[in-house]
Amino acid sequence: MMAHAVVPKDRLREILGSLLGKYRLVAPVREGSTLVYKEVNNVDDVVLGDDIPYKSPKEFLFPQVEKIMTFSKDGELKPNEEAPETIIVGVKPCDLEALKVMTAVFTKGKYVDTYFERKLKNTLLIGLGCKSEKPGCFCAERGINREYSSACDIFLTDEGDSFTATVISDKGRDVLKDFDLERKDRQETDQNESSQAPVLDIDADENTLFNNTNWDGISEKCLGCGTCAFVCPTCHCFEFKDVVVKGEAIRYRCWDSCMYPKFTLHASGHNPRPSKKERYRQRVMHKYLYVKQNFGYVACTGCGRCIRSCPVGMNIKSVVSEIMEELK
């Protein structure tokens, strides 16, 4: 049963300010001309507007560098179970849908990633809708409603000088229960999710797609910089690094990207994906086919960040459209 409340914008600031003491608060903040999700110490830095931060909030559940465990010379192994109570506010619907994919990859299936799971359990997600599409966005073509998503604990809709807060989960209800908020009646049908089926979706035989598409031409511009994987809300490839500091060994997990030339370099020296063609093909097929086969979700929510950040304008939306055309 969803409840709705009216929260004037300055009241929301007050609420966030009082939660700041008990939780780690993460929100979009402006750094120069860029908008980025960051841990805030001052509620005045929070920007809850229409703009989308250039990186996704995945780094607060799946850090870029994460200390996994330490082991000492006498064989004592200590996993790092840190999972601070966190509130991430201002998460866009494309990012919320993307977290569904991350959650499936890390927690469904044979092995559960306890590091991700622990952090997810201790995180409260407050979503925020988009009024307009930014250049590069294609969430609508991916079947995502930019104005609403129920894949969070509380969802905020901007109504001008106030927000309508839709409380979706018990966790959300608990956090807001001590604040005196004006309830609002709303028809359930006012907000509906996934308003349309995705237009951009590849339904094809793996072998045809692998062999018969012009991957050479498609990937020609790519520089192999890996920025797309870093800003993408669903990319989750990682690497481990073991280091020794003063007699104690530490294992770190850090982000990796399939676009790097050395990503698939074997110890023998053989590299099964030796050129951009193989790597870009892998990127598209993994997102649109393999993750769908393994977990049921397409690992692309149309946020458009890769298109905006790419220094040479690689456009996954037009690549997939082209492929769909060819397959017809």
Added chain:
Amino acid sequence: MDKQIALQKSGSEDLKMWEPKIIAFLCNWCSYAGADLAGTSRLQYSPNIRIIRLPCSGRINPLYIIKALVDGADGVMVSGCHPGDCHYLTGNMYARRRFTMLRRLLTTAGIEPERVHFTWVSASEGNRFAAVVEEVVNKVKKVGPNRIKEISK
């Protein structure tokens, strides 16, 4: 290293006890021999340098110097044969250009120029080596411990 970390945390009174750690990259044929001469002549000089011996100053990758500073060294000293006297004929000539550029880069990035020193010491200059080390140690003492990790907190 523990003493140094403790020092940075405890404040300035203990700064008087702080001894800088300076990495010295010395070329085998001239500077290292010069240092050896200083030793065999029983010359006293500040014990703050840790010597790394390389065949030639031209072999020094600027990355060694950068890594030493990033890893916490308070100072770096590089010494080679006098220009024109390189055992490998021209190694130190290339090194000279490289070091000039590196020094400018480090000062632009905010690393105090008193921390990084380049010099030429020949195999017969034992006295001079000791004097150079004293000069370097004094200069580094004046600017204090390495601030790289501290300033980002």
Added chain:
Amino acid sequence: MSFKNQREEIIAICKNLLDEGKANLILGFADGPTGEGSVPFFIRKKDEVDDIKWDDACTTNLAKYLLEKKEGAAIIAKPCDARAIVMYMAENQIDRSKIYIIGVECAGMKDKNGAPPPGCLECTLRTPPIFDILVKNDNSSVQGAVNTHDREEEPGFADKLARFQKEISKCILCYSCRQACYGCYCETCFMDRNMPNWLPNELDIGSKMMFHLGRTMHLAGRCVECGACERACPSSVKIRYLIKELTDFCEELYGYRAGINPDEIPALTAFDQNDREVGFLGGEDDGSCCGSKG
């Protein structure tokens, strides 16, 4: 508008090249995916030539693609791109006979906010230093070079380090700058090596310092000031001020500017008996307490 006239000339040249079989591939520019900005465009057929873009949004540096096009190509080169090609020749990375350079005089680019992008504001080179055919710019009121060397009164050293660390704390070590730079073409970058392992143990400010200082040192005396690094950065890190300092210093000391003369030996691979020892103990005073007779 002179960009429009230049574009027509470029299209005519490209059609000619393809007709006469002088080139099988032309590297040019096309519209970006969001309608603004430009992206690299690989032209192989005559009917693609009309899609060529040439205006003040063509900021990409195309020279790097020449390294992988071993069979040769024609390239539409702005002065900064042509400088990169000159450097490739000086460093023996390309076969000059396989490349056809369509040099284009440049009046300066603009980014999506209408301001000059990194590199254009200080540019003094409006004509490519090397070309097989030149497309002139008939616009004489070209934006003059502005020296943006923001030398605020030498800030105390605490400020310089704080400024540097503040700027690179935005860096996410994605390596876009490295991939976009013409000069970074090592098969295995020092950052990717295990033996030796250059990275400090934690991915903190130390790793970022290592990368940026190391990369800048590798580009000392080689930077062609095209601005591709800052443009490629997704986190808007203003990293060019470091290499710019070195580029100017290199010119001051050795009279060398990268990418102007293909027969000139790059400064850091040469030496002179009388090189200045700025800041060395016993050398020239560089304004710090060093350079005194030791």
